[in-house]
Amino acid sequence: MEIKTLDKLPEKIIIPLRQHRGAVCEPLVKKGDRVLIGQKIGDSEEYYSSAVHSSVCGEVIAIEEAAHPDGNKSMSVIIQPEDSNETVVFSPSKDLTPEKLAELIKESGIVEHYGMPTHTVLKPTGKNIDTVLINATSSEWIGGTFGTPKEYASQVMDALKLLMKAAGAKKGAIVLRTDDNDSIDAFEGIEVDNKKLRVAPLVGGRKIGYYFNEQESDIVVLSQERIYGKKILNFFTYNVTGRKVRIGCDPTDVGVAVCGVKSAKALYDAVHEGKPFYDTVVSLEGVSNHMEYILVKIGTPFKDIIEACGFTGDIGKIIANGVRTGVAQYTDQVPVTKGTTRISLQKPEEIIRDQPVACIHCARCVDVCPVSLVPSRLNVMADQGRFDECRQMHIGNCIECGRCAVVCPSRIHILQLIRYAKNAIEKAYADAAPKESSNLKLGCCGGE
Numbered sequence: 001m002e003i004k005t006l007d008k009l010p011e012k013i014i015i016p017l018r019q020h021r022g023a024v025c026e027p028l029v030k031k032g033d034r035v036l037i038g039q040k041i042g043d044s045e046e047y048y049s050s051a052v053h054s055s056v057c058g059e060v061i062a063i064e065e066a067a068h069p070d071g072n073k074s075m076s077v078i079i080q081p082e083d084s085n086e087t088v089v090f091s092p093s094k095d096l097t098p099e100k101l102a103e104l105i106k107e108s109g110i111v112e113h114y115g116m117p118t119h120t121v122l123k124p125t126g127k128n129i130d131t132v133l134i135n136a137t138s139s140e141w142i143g144g145t146f147g148t149p150k151e152y153a154s155q156v157m158d159a160l161k162l163l164m165k166a167a168g169a170k171k172g173a174i175v176l177r178t179d180d181n182d183s184i185d186a187f188e189g190i191e192v193d194n195k196k197l198r199v200a201p202l203v204g205g206r207k208i209g210y211y212f213n214e215q216e217s218d219i220v221v222l223s224q225e226r227i228y229g230k231k232i233l234n235f236f237t238y239n240v241t242g243r244k245v246r247i248g249c250d251p252t253d254v255g256v257a258v259c260g261v262k263s264a265k266a267l268y269d270a271v272h273e274g275k276p277f278y279d280t281v282v283s284l285e286g287v288s289n290h291m292e293y294i295l296v297k298i299g300t301p302f303k304d305i306i307e308a309c310g311f312t313g314d315i316g317k318i319i320a321n322g323v324r325t326g327v328a329q330y331t332d333q334v335p336v337t338k339g340t341t342r343i344s345l346q347k348p349e350e351i352i353r354d355q356p357v358a359c360i361h362c363a364r365c366v367d368v369c370p371v372s373l374v375p376s377r378l379n380v381m382a383d384q385g386r387f388d389e390c391r392q393m394h395i396g397n398c399i400e401c402g403r404c405a406v407v408c409p410s411r412i413h414i415l416q417l418i419r420y421a422k423n424a425i426e427k428a429y430a431d432a433a434p435k436e437s438s439n440l441k442l443g444c445c446g447g448e
């Protein structure tokens with residue numbers, strides 16, 4: 001698989017100060033400042049936050065609100081890039097204590113694919129982490145800019161050990177997908193503490209503890225059939241470890257930190273190359289009959305990526321992060337952020353313009369919901385602003401998979417309405433989801 005890079009510098013780079021969940025960063029630069037590649041340009045004193053860095057060398061021409069791929073606007077540092085590779089020198093010590101390593105993760109701006117700053121997942125306030133999992137089920141080996149599958153395996157294994165050290169966790173695992181043969185071949189026989197590991201398929205009712213014992217190792221590499229996307233953390237945790245995550249809780253509540261391949265690669269680069277998180281690989285679909293993969297600087301407008309890939313026709317719609325669950329963009333000036341994984345283009349004739357009609361109570365949305373919610377009720381309550389009732393019906397458990405909207409014959413925008421209500425609840429309540437429920441089966445614990 002070939003990864004492209006952009007030959008031409010964009011006219012401007014737009015770096016949002018909000019690229020994670022938690023406190024928004026304050027700008028550390030002002031209009032007229034010259035910044036270097038890797039320079040920290042935004043930070044927050046809050047623990048639940050993560051630094052942002054310049055991905056180019058150039059002049060800050062504005063600090064203002066700009067389009068964000070989540071559909072809202074965000075205060076952003078706008079830089080006019082210059083043709084220079086001047087980079088901030090940053091050489092972290094190789095022998096960091098767990099506390100210093102966690103600090104380095106925050107300073108390097110490393111965030112998880114589901115938005116949480118990585119250091120807060122490894123060291124959550126008031127909780128202990130004993131196991132770190134790297135979810136590699138939705139990532140191909142090339143997805144994180146690795147040169148070869150072997151490089152991928154050794155760097156991700158190295159990153160797992162660093163993540164475990166930062167968390168103070170004794171156990172760790174990398175979870176691959178059963179049909180990702182390149183990755184399985186690369187990991188097969190990988191050495192950990194002078195012991196060769198085999199990639200063990202997670203089968204039957206066996207959970208991770210079985211494989212720690214069987215391989216006599218605190219680190220294992222597993223494979224399993226399902227893909228676990230961005231928000232399916234609790235299912236993933238249960239299926240791998242057997243630990244149930246209660247409604248309204250997350251894996252850190254049961255001592256598990258779930259990290260992704262991108263953040264693992266970013267940590268490897270920070271420790272071994274002194275490079276903060278300022279570039280990422282995004283895929284582009286809709287330009288040709290195959291997916292394009294492009295390594296881009298964070299802050300690059302979508303427009304420059306689309307042009308560089310040779311798209312010339314009329315664009316009907318631009319969607320960030322997947323056609324089914326992503327967000328349609330109102331401008332092609334929206335920039336790539338740390339959380340951007342995919343840009344999808346649709347031609348005008350491909351856009352579905354059907355208007356929603358009344359619900360016919362077919363219950364198809366209920367049948368397909370993997371967390372046993374009642375999307376048909378949730379969308380009505382969300383539409384009417386009845387957010388308390390949405391909360392009582394466990395809207396916080398929605399993993400935003402979009403299946404309900406796909407099967408709905410009335411073409412109701414169920415997912416958008418659910419997201420709208422979730423955002424409103426998050427803003428309105430400090431504690432948006434209940435910690436206890438009599439309806440545990442509806443939750444995210446794997447249905448036991």
Ligand code: SF4
Pocket residue numbers: 365368369370371372373374375397398399400401402403404405414415418
């Ligand atoms: S998007 Fe719809 S189907 Fe998916 S979890 Fe949420 S309510 Fe259920």
Ligand code: SF4
Pocket residue numbers: 358359360361362363364365366375376404407408409410411412
């Ligand atoms: S799938 Fe659509 S029409 Fe059927 S019950 Fe759900 S919301 Fe109503």
